[in-house]
Amino acid sequence: MQLDNIRIVLVNxxxxxxxxxxxxxxxxxxxxxxxxxxxxxxxxxxxxxxAASAADILEGAVVTASLAEAIDDCQFVVGTSxxxxxxxxxxxxxxxxxxxxxxxxxxEQVAVLFGREDRGLTNEELKRCNLHLHIPTSADYSxxxxxxxxxxxxxxxxxLLDAPALPARDDAQWDAPFxxxxxxxxxxxxxxxxxxxLEFLDPAAPRQLMARLRRLYSRVRxxxxxxxxxxxxxxxxxxxxxxxxxxxx
Amino acid sequence: MQLDNIRIVLVNxxxxxxxxxxxxxxxxxxxxxxxxxxxxxxxxxxxxxxAASAADILEGAVVTASLAEAIDDCQFVVGTSxxxxxxxxxxxxxxxxxxxxxxxxxxEQVAVLFGREDRGLTNEELKRCNLHLHIPTSADYSxxxxxxxxxxxxxxxxxLLDAPALPARDDAQWDAPFxxxxxxxxxxxxxxxxxxxLEFLDPAAPRQLMARLRRLYSRVRxxxxxxxxxxxxxxxxxxxxxxxxxxxx
Numbered sequence: 416m417q418l419d420n421i422r423i424v425l426v427n428x429x430x431x432x433x434x435x436x437x438x439x440x441x442x443x444x445x446x447x448x449x450x451x452x453x454x455x456x457x458x459x460x461x462x463x464x465x466a467a468s469a470a471d472i473l474e475g476a477v478v479t480a481s482l483a484e485a486i487d488d489c490q491f492v493v494g495t496s497x498x499x500x501x502x503x504x505x506x507x508x509x510x511x512x513x514x515x516x517x518x519x520x521x522x523e524q525v526a527v528l529f530g531r532e533d534r535g536l537t538n539e540e541l542k543r544c545n546l547h548l549h550i551p552t553s554a555d556y557s558x559x560x561x562x563x564x565x566x567x568x569x570x571x572x573x574x575l576l577d578a579p580a581l582p583a584r585d586d587a588q589w590d591a592p593f594x595x596x597x598x599x600x601x602x603x604x605x606x607x608x609x610x611x612x613l614e615f616l617d618p619a620a621p622r623q624l625m626a627r628l629r630r631l632y633s634r635v636r637x638x639x640x641x642x643x644x645x646x647x648x649x650x651x652x653x654x655x656x657x658x659x660x661x662x663x664x
Numbered sequence: 665m666q667l668d669n670i671r672i673v674l675v676n677x678x679x680x681x682x683x684x685x686x687x688x689x690x691x692x693x694x695x696x697x698x699x700x701x702x703x704x705x706x707x708x709x710x711x712x713x714x715a716a717s718a719a720d721i722l723e724g725a726v727v728t729a730s731l732a733e734a735i736d737d738c739q740f741v742v743g744t745s746x747x748x749x750x751x752x753x754x755x756x757x758x759x760x761x762x763x764x765x766x767x768x769x770x771x772e773q774v775a776v777l778f779g780r781e782d783r784g785l786t787n788e789e790l791k792r793c794n795l796h797l798h799i800p801t802s803a804d805y806s807x808x809x810x811x812x813x814x815x816x817x818x819x820x821x822x823x824l825l826d827a828p829a830l831p832a833r834d835d836a837q838w839d840a841p842f843x844x845x846x847x848x849x850x851x852x853x854x855x856x857x858x859x860x861x862l863e864f865l866d867p868a869a870p871r872q873l874m875a876r877l878r879r880l881y882s883r884v885r886x887x888x889x890x891x892x893x894x895x896x897x898x899x900x901x902x903x904x905x906x907x908x909x910x911x912x913x
Contacts, residue, residue, distance in 0.1 A: 440812055445802035468805055503839045510823065550819070551826040553694035556717055563689055566812045567819050570799070574759065577800040590752045 416517040416576055421525045422448040423565055424485045426540060429532050431456045435465025435473065436562025437529075442469035444569035445576065449476040450485040450526075465562075482528070482540060490523035491516065494544035495564060496535050497557050504547045512548040513571035527568055532561050591638040602642055603629060609649045612656045665766040665825055670774045671697040672814055673734045675789060678781050680705045684714025684722065685811030686778075691718035693818035694825065698725040699734040699775075714811075731777070731789060739772035740765065743793035744813060745784050746806050753796045761797040762820035776817055781810055840887040851891055851898075852878060858898045861905045 423441055428434055434457055438449060449472055451457055457478065466473050479485045486492055493512055507515065516525050528544065530536035541547065550559060550567050559567075594602070607625055610616035616624055637645070672690055677683055683706055687698060698721055700706055706727065715722050728734045735741055742761055756764065765774050777793065779785035790796065799808060799816050808816075835842075843851070856874055859865035865873055886894070 436809070436812075439805075439809060442805045443801050443808050443812070445804070467809070468807070505835060508823075551822050552692050553822070555694070556688075556691045558717070559692050560685070560688060560716070563685075563692070563812070563815045566815055570816050570819075573800050573802070574757075 416572070417520045418445050418572065418576065419447060420520040420523065421446060421516060421527065421572065422450055422485075422489075423569075424450040424452060424482070424526050424528045425454065425561070425565075426452045426482060426528060426536060427531045428454045428457075428561065430561075431459030431462040432465045433532065433561040434459070434476075435462035435467075435469075436560075437565045438462070438466040438469040438472035438476070440562055440566035440569055442472050444566075444573040446569050446572070447472060447475065449473070451476050451478045452482050452485050453480060454478065482543065486526045486528070486543070488524055489526040491519040491525045491546075492528065492544045493526065493546050493548050494528045494530075494536050494541045495548045495550070495568070496530065496541060497549070497552070497559070504541065505545070506547045506549055509548055509550050509568050509571050512546060513568065513575055515546060516572065517575045529561055529565060589638060591640040594637045594639050594642045598639070598642055599632070599637070602632075602637075602646060605646055605649045609652050609656075612653055665821070666769045667694050667821065667825065668696060669769040669772065670695060670765060670776065670821065671699055671734075671738075672818075673699040673701060673731070673775050673777045674703065674810070675701045675731060675777060675785060676780045677703045677706075677810065679810075680708030680711040681714045682781065682810040683708070683725075684711035684716075684718075685809075686814045687711070687715040687718040687721035687725070689811055689815035689818055691721050693815075693822040695818050695821070696721060696724065698722070700725050700727045701731050701734050702729060703727065731792065735775045735777070735792070737773055738775040740768040740774045740795075741777065741793045742775065742795050742797050743777045743779075743785050743790045744797045744799070744817070745779065745790060746798070746801070746808070753790065754794070755796045755798055758797055758799050758817050758820050761795060762817065762824055764795060765821065766824045778810055778814060835885075838887060840889040843886045843888050843891045847888070847891055848881070848886070851881075851886075851895055854895055854898045858901050858905075861902055 423437060423446060425434065425437060428451065431454070434451065434454060441447065441449060457476075458473065462473060463470060477485070493516060516527070519525050527548070528536055528540065530540065548568065550564055552559060603625065606628065607616065610624070611618055672686065672695060674683065674686060677700065680703070683700065683703060690696065690698060706725075707722065711722060712719060726734070742765060765776070768774050776797070777785055777789065779789065797817065799813055801808060852874065855877065856865065859873070860867055
């Protein structure tokens with residue numbers, strides 16, 4: 416995937432704040448090429464403010480007088496629309512569409528078109544697209560803010576770029592090794608002895624106590640450092656029990 | 665998954681516009697429960713404006729004086745943060761984290777915490793979380809707008825809700841059946857005869873012409889209606905060639 420071969424094309428945007436929001440969303444996800452087809456108001460202070468540290472994206476934006484100018488050199492054009500349309504068109508959700516764009520971007524110029532805040536893209540504009548993109552929404556309120564829609568599409572592209580590098584496990588960057596089964600078994604023996612010592616556990620009527628403690632610690636997956644801490648506590652506990660017994664005899 | 669068991673908790677939000685953007689992002693994706701921990705300015709006109717048709721989410725928002733008040737009844741708490749932290753914590757990307765939230769939300773109260781615009785969540789706040797959530801970004805500019813971050817997380821939750829219902833194919837809602845192989849073969853015969861008729865194709869030296877045409881039409885996958893149109897054109901063409909030959913003989 417070549418993110419630099421993918422351009423975001425905003426058609427007839429009304430609110431300059433949205434253009435700024437789009438610029439920031441793009442830069443956050445590593446996209447850089449913004450095309451503005453007949454924006455109502457640009458450049459604009461509100462756009463600058465919403466762009467925050469993505470002013471360079473706004474400065475590099477290409478303003479065109481027609482959609483054709485913005486996409487004529489593209490080999491793959493995707494149009495976003497929430498509306499029902501009369502002519503069925505190849506349609507994918509943002510995730511599947513991003514995968515298709517990623518493939519094309521390796522060697523081709525790719526454009527993603529986003530329409531007007533109030534009316535989206537016209538049927539004529541949608542017919543210029545190879546593929547239509549749909550972002551799933553609640554039936555109660557399906558009208559996404561323009562910059563939000565761009566954010567979702569750019570995020571899906573970013574996920575494709577980063578996915579192989581991301582840890583698939585929530586503990587991939589843990590700072591201590593996780594306890595081995597052997598050490599866990601030693602811990603359970605140590606724990607049980609301590610509980611018997613404490614007379615908290617009656618070996619003649621153990622009930623489910625150890626089973627419950629095992630379930631607890633196996634669920635949490637202890638690391639070696641945590642295990643050492645717990646065993647240190649048990650060792651100290653037994654010393655005190657032993658002292659108490661010795662002292663009391 | 666029960667979206668109504670998942671709450672979005674904004675901690676010390678500075679800009680009321682962001683609160684409005686969050687409300688809209690939530691409603692677009694079907695979430696409804698918003699908690700605001702010590703917002704700097706709320707309610708506020710800017711929040712109303714950015715919320716658009718999600719005013720009901722703002723009206724239903726619960727404002728609290730402490731984080732504890734907002735999450736004390738939750739069984740699963742997720743914290744978002746872009747910053748590197750000293751204490752490693754269970755960490756997943758937004759997609760994997762959404763899957764975990766979806767599971768818990770079936771029977772438990774789930775909270776997702778979003779921190780201050782400038783500094784995120786404090787270490788103390790992050791330590792109250794079961795899991796940390798990371799949204800992948802470009803290294804050049806990793807600071808996501810608050811409402812955008814909420815949008816991405818809510819979108820991932822929505823995708824889990826809708827995914828089974830979404831067509832996995834871009835032609836799932838096509839309006840005509842796709843052409844059978846038999847009909848395609850009849851078409852190629854018809855096409856070849858017509859091209860020979862037209863003397864565009866020399867049967868003695870066909871070269872790669874038919875192979876190229878086959879590759880073209882097989883790539884586009886014709887539907888029956890389109891096939892009928894093409895065959896209609898071929899039939900008419902041959903009639904005219906026949907007439908021309910008959911007329912010229």
